[in-house]
Amino acid sequence: EIVLTQSPGTLSLSPGERATLSCRASQSVSNNYLAWYQQKPGQAPRLLIYGASSRATGIPDRFSGSGSGTDFTLTISRLEPEDFAVYYCQPYGSSYEMWTFGQGTKVEIK
Amino acid sequence: EVQLEESGGGLVQPGRSLRLSCAASGFSFDDYAMYWVRQGPGKGLEWVSGISWNSGSMVYGDSVKGRFTISRDNAKNSLYLQMNSLRAEDTALYYCVKDRLVGHTSGIFENWGQGTLVTVSS
Numbered sequence A: 001e002i003v004l005t006q007s008p009g010t011l012s013l014s015p016g017e018r019a020t021l022s023c024r025a026s027q028s029v030s031n032n033y034l035a036w037y038q039q040k041p042g043q044a045p046r047l048l049i050y051g052a053s054s055r056a057t058g059i060p061d062r063f064s065g066s067g068s069g070t071d072f073t074l075t076i077s078r079l080e081p082e083d084f085a086v087y088y089c090q091p092y093g094s095s096y097e098m099w100t101f102g103q104g105t106k107v108e109i110k
Numbered sequence B: 001e002v003q004l005e006e007s008g009g010g011l012v013q014p015g016r017s018l019r020l021s022c023a024a025s026g027f028s029f030d031d032y033a034m035y036w037v038r039q040g041p042g043k044g045l046e047w048v049s050g051i052s053w054n055s056g057s058m059v060y061g062d063s064v065k066g067r068f069t070i071s072r073d074n075a076k077n078s079l080y081l082q083m084n085s086l087r088a089e090d091t092a093l094y095y096c097v098k099d100r101l102v103g104h105t106s107g108i109f110e111n112w113g114q115g116t117l118v119t120v121s122s
Helices: none
Strands: A004-007 A010-013 A019-025 A034-039 A046-050 A063-068 A071-076 A086-091 A105-109 B003-007 B010-012 B018-025 B032-039 B045-051 B058-060 B068-073 B078-083 B092-102 B109-112 B116-120
Touching (some): A004 A086, B003 B092, B032 B078, B045 B078
Antiparallel strands (some): A004 A019, A063 A071, B003 B018, B032 B045, B032 B092
16 A cells, blocks of 8 residues: 655745645655646635646646656646645546545645 | 535534535546545645446545545536535545646545535534
8 A cells, every 4th residue: 555645744834935845755665656736725626737737727837746656746847826725635546546635735825 | 627625514413424525627527536635724735535437446544434425427417425424523625626637546635615514523
């Protein structure tokens, strides 16, 4: 069973600052099949990134993903007010046992 | 525009059953795998179940295996989740989710409904 560990648990930043979120997997994620989701309070999650670095439809280019193997990063280059939310990472692919979400990182306004 | 509307949630006693439904529109429903993902109160996301575009494959998370059954009716553009032997720990908001890829059960959760709340309590 794969375990995803996201850090930090909470990130306190100001609008305009850069956010760097980490996702570490207990085993290698095949083909870098890793997705990131954003969830705002009271809303459903939204797909941001798939394939570790490809932005989903309509996602602003201030969001970028990187990494491979077991270590992945989501970067928000300049935080906008609407970016304060919880972010989850999740591996995907043909092996459904991998479809486990990380525990989430909350990005809050400092 | 993709729209996913869940229904069927509510308050149910432990050990009882409940059936969730999801009405899909705005896309070719029979081209995509579909999923149920849940979120307990104040908790993170948990993948529950998935079904391939043609119902040829159904998969389940360990916590619901043997108790929940996923199904779909492509003629009605609908997804279902039959939940039996419900437990308090099944209390959650249940989201209906569409895959990103045509014809694949990839596990990329692209489009989400707003969820239906299931509360298991006596």
